[in-house]
Amino acid sequence: MEVPPKETTDAGDTSTINLESKAASAATTTDVIEKASIGSQQAHTPIPMSKARRIVVFVSLALTMLLASLDLTIVTTAIPKISQEFSALSEATWIATAYMLTTTALQPLYGRLSDTFGRVPSLIVSIVVFIAGSAACGWAQSMGVLIFGRALQGVGGAGLVALVFIIISDVTSEEERPAYLGVLGAVWSIASVIGPVLGGVFSEKASWRWAFLINLPISGVVLVIVVFFLRLPQPQGSLWAKLKKVDFLGSAVLIGAVVMLLLALTWGGKNFPWSSARVICLLIFGVIMLGVFLLIEWKTSADPTVPIPLFRIRNVSMSVLGQFFMGVGMFCPMFFIPIWYTIVKNAGSITAGLHLLPYLLSISLVSVASGFLVVKTGRYRELVIFGTALFVVGTGLMVLFDENISSGKQIGFMVIMGFGLGLNIQILLIVVQTAAPTKDMAAATTLFLFMRILGSSIGVAAMQSIFQNSLLPKLGVLVTQYPAFTMAIMGSVNDQSLIYTSGIPDDIRSQLVHIYVLALRKVFIATVPFAGIAFLFTLPLQHVPLRANFKPLAVGE
Structure with missing residues (x-):
């Protein structure tokens, strides 16, 4: 459905006449805005592609997203077996940390690299590096090699995620893109659900190595499709000229x-x-x-990695800053809700992960539905604001999780949170891509993704600190009251199953569980302000008509 160009924006936004009048008194600022707006004043023309080829390409991009998303979660349930085999429990945290460091640090680089060297070559290199990292992990004979392989996977994984969204913006129009991004959001959510389950199944029924080796056949299929079916324009110039631009x-x-x-x-x-x-x-x-x-x-x-003039465009700056705080809020439930089920409900690692289904499935379904709704109506600002507000409500309701909460409330609260997140997890990227100039589209996309993963990394680390700072002093008090159970009480910090398997009497166990619940509640309370700040960043957003002739407002206008 084509959305007609509009002469004015939503209520509260400045008209074109006002923008021109302000230019007389603020020539420098407006000059920057006009330069940054050149790309968005022209309707984006997708790269021509037959319907059959587009389907094949999109399937390969969806599989690429599946690979990158799986790798974030599949190792969580495999880590105990890995550390046991290598007798390296103290180094086990690096299995996740190595991947996180390289993925986060390299995310912004792929936008400019793909502009300089081309989308397809950049994607091929990312896939090959990811395959090499997966193979190194799968056949590792020491923890050091495994950690190196995880870091290598992160180098490739950063490119996989970034280039999927960049290529989608190349081959689709702004009008139809929300539907594609909605499906990719669903793929991410589904991978987040099945990742821990697959990791646990491989570890218990076969070998933890399959958590990494499973990437090889899928990556091989994607690589073949990309090489033979993905045809995109290649930047001109010699290799030396391209290197000088980096x-x-x-x-x-x-x-x-x-x-x-x-x-x-x-x-x-x-x-x-x-x-x-x-x-x-x-x-x-x-x-x-x-x-x-x-x-x-x-x-x-x-030719900067992050063009600073992008921050002069209101929709870009508000979206990427809001995405940082949203990243804190969206990943903390995925990390701490399984811990709650392990402690309160005595759930195993796989079962605890499955309890995230209401949250992740609601994200998936609503993400797809919201994408098609934007295609149908051409509107997205209202969905983003409403979705973020709903997410704030959902995170606030998580504070009510205690030992006696009913199953209905558990599911309902997670659905509310997931519903809100599903409404904006991909649509905010549309906001950024619609406002950013065409020449900076890739850089704006990777900046958006970088802020999300940076927020999630910082958020999980900060919430872990809050959790432990609340938990450990109270456990110390409990140990002084029941010194005979010191090993079980303090050991539960690293192995929550000890709460139910170490022979602790029921009355002491109930006190121990309550201490954990109070610590988790502090985490959920701390998450709410971040969600609230993300909501505040959505309020100044203006509605930029898809495929319309439009000049974005600057920050403060």
């Missing part, structure tokens, strides 16, 4: 900043005290390097 300095500084910040947040309160020199130095130098990166992008880089 923002090596800015990219290196950004990678360093992200790695330092994430290491500090991962180690703080867990491996080292927050007051330790190691954690403090990582935080300080990480922030300094982030500032240096922004200065490089603003002043020195001719």
